[in-house]
Amino acid sequence: MLFAVTFSDKPGKQALRARKLCAHIKWLDRHSSDILVAGSLRHNLRENAVGGLWIVDLPDKSSVESLLKTDPFWTAGLRESYEILHWSKAFEDRRAAV
Secondary structure: OEEEEEEEEOOOOHHHHHHHHHHHHHHHHHOOOOEEEEEEEOOOOOOOOOEEEEEEEOOOHHHHHHHHOOOHHHHOOOEEEEEEEEOOOOOOOOOOOO
């Protein structure tokens, strides 16, 4: 099943984000078969990230939640909250390179 996961970061944690970014990227790469797309969210392009967005392909929400709780951004305490939503992809046969 496909899920969209949104994250909000704790305010004032940019230094923590910077310290854990390399570990987070490596972790995402190790889980690329489950996390199809991932990236930071910003209010404006040149501002600091305020959270993130993933598209995940796993059997159920509990699997998504278990996985995200092993992310270095989560274990380090960067994330304030998350939301896991079922994603119904339009044009099921299309793949998009982002």
